[in-house]
Amino acid sequence: MAQIKAYVFDAYGTLFDVHSVQYRCEEVFPGHGIQLTTLWRNKQLQYTWLRSLMGRYEDFWTITRDALEYACQTLGLDHRPEQIDPLMEAYLTLSPFPDSAEALDSLVGTPCAILSNGTPAMLRSVVKNAGWEGRFQHILSVDAVKVYKPHPSVYQLAASELGVKAQEIMFVSSNGWDAAGAKTFGFQVCWLHRTTEPVEVLGIQPDRIIKTPLHLKEA
Amino acid sequence: MAQIKAYVFDAYGTLFDVHSVQYRCEEVFPGHGIQLTTLWRNKQLQYTWLRSLMGRYEDFWTITRDALEYACQTLGLDHRPEQIDPLMEAYLTLSPFPDSAEALDSLVGTPCAILSNGTPAMLRSVVKNAGWEGRFQHILSVDAVKVYKPHPSVYQLAASELGVKAQEIMFVSSNGWDAAGAKTFGFQVCWLHRTTEPVEVLGIQPDRIIKTPLHLKEA
Numbered sequence: 500m501a502q503i504k505a506y507v508f509d510a511y512g513t514l515f516d517v518h519s520v521q522y523r524c525e526e527v528f529p530g531h532g533i534q535l536t537t538l539w540r541n542k543q544l545q546y547t548w549l550r551s552l553m554g555r556y557e558d559f560w561t562i563t564r565d566a567l568e569y570a571c572q573t574l575g576l577d578h579r580p581e582q583i584d585p586l587m588e589a590y591l592t593l594s595p596f597p598d599s600a601e602a603l604d605s606l607v608g609t610p611c612a613i614l615s616n617g618t619p620a621m622l623r624s625v626v627k628n629a630g631w632e633g634r635f636q637h638i639l640s641v642d643a644v645k646v647y648k649p650h651p652s653v654y655q656l657a658a659s660e661l662g663v664k665a666q667e668i669m670f671v672s673s674n675g676w677d678a679a680g681a682k683t684f685g686f687q688v689c690w691l692h693r694t695t696e697p698v699e700v701l702g703i704q705p706d707r708i709i710k711t712p713l714h715l716k717e718a
Numbered sequence: 719m720a721q722i723k724a725y726v727f728d729a730y731g732t733l734f735d736v737h738s739v740q741y742r743c744e745e746v747f748p749g750h751g752i753q754l755t756t757l758w759r760n761k762q763l764q765y766t767w768l769r770s771l772m773g774r775y776e777d778f779w780t781i782t783r784d785a786l787e788y789a790c791q792t793l794g795l796d797h798r799p800e801q802i803d804p805l806m807e808a809y810l811t812l813s814p815f816p817d818s819a820e821a822l823d824s825l826v827g828t829p830c831a832i833l834s835n836g837t838p839a840m841l842r843s844v845v846k847n848a849g850w851e852g853r854f855q856h857i858l859s860v861d862a863v864k865v866y867k868p869h870p871s872v873y874q875l876a877a878s879e880l881g882v883k884a885q886e887i888m889f890v891s892s893n894g895w896d897a898a899g900a901k902t903f904g905f906q907v908c909w910l911h912r913t914t915e916p917v918e919v920l921g922i923q924p925d926r927i928i929k930t931p932l933h934l935k936e937a
Binding site: 541548550551557566572676683700 | 915
């Protein structure tokens with residue numbers, strides 16, 4: 500494999516714990532936290548794929564809100580601004596996983612970037628909330644290319660902005676399908692296997708599978 | 719609205735009942751029928767969208783098998799050919815919904831077509847199994863364009879093959895996201911609302927919402 504000249508991280512589920520949203524959901528809708536969070540997340544991803552295929556891009560803030568509205572309707576829950584707004588705000592203050600900061604420290608000296616579905620404003624907010632300003636060479640949003648992962652234009656954005664060849668980039672994602680998209684594009688890929696989910700059966704494998712980003716530096 | 723010159727039907731979940739697969743799943747994996755069917759169907763759709771976005775098309779038979787393998791792995795179920803093959807075969811003998819045949823009868827005189835993610839062989843098989851040979855002017859598979867719904871190329875295929883303008887086609891699907899894709903393309907669209915699911919929040923609405931295809935002719 501080519502020498503690694505940059506690390507590119509997915510944000511949601513990789514550096515930041517999306518399931519911290521669950522606590523907020525449970526507060527607003529007692530007894531429905533897990534179910535709402537799961538539905539919301541699934542629908543959010545679906546909408547990124549569907550809108551990309553239909554050629555009807557809307558940004559991730561809009562899609563996230565639309566998905567929440569759908570999820571609330573499915574469960575028969577109110578979705579007036581009083582309920583919706585505090586849940587949306589949870590996305591602006593997602594906590595990093597406990598191992599994220601130390602993992603980033605271990606990579607000092609090699610450029611690091613974020614490449615995410617999130618809007619620039621959403622990403623700035625979580626990075627600031629984590630106290631990580633200045634930590635990344637680039638914070639890249641699909642909003643620049645108006646199509647979502649795993650479309651190759653998204654991964655190309657990172658290669659272009661970093662000025663590094665695809666095969667010299669190590670892309671790190673906890674989302675198996677994102678890892679498959681990045682590998683298809685030509686990155687070296689590390690699937691951060693934070694859960695017990697099987698490998699996606701998409702005909703392509705990540706180069707590495709690790710349980711914590713603390714192991715990124717080891718290979 | 720323009721006069722309707724052709725009806726184009728989605729197959730799975732619209733004319734044919736995908737959940738008849740559930741009984742077979744329950745036979746092969748007692749106690750896991752519903753869970754396996756749901757996971758399988760979700761993953762099957764995911765893989766159509768993901769592979770379309772990645773530009774790595776495989777036909778629906780392959781994707782359906784891959785999704786089943788993933789679903790079995792998730793639930794810790796065996797997925798050797800002894801288990802997998804009978805479940806895959808269920809897709810070749812899906813039952814039509816009880817109201818499908820009468821609905822098609824009610825439209826005699828107007829060309830009808832199927833436009834489906836299924837492979838030509840899968841579609842031929844279910845049409846034959848239903849005793850519907852000769853009933854459709856066209857049985858169209860996305861396999862001709864190597865990308866899945868809701869990509870506009872799929873809907874264009876129907877307009878081109880039927881030789882009818884998009885706005886003169888009434889497209890009928892029970893899948894809200896498919897209805898959104900077809901409406902985006904330019905068809906008149908009827909969402910066949912067989913379940914209690916909310917309307918997809920995708921910024922576009924079907925022209926009609928009906929609970930049974932028997933109501934197609936009424937407008």
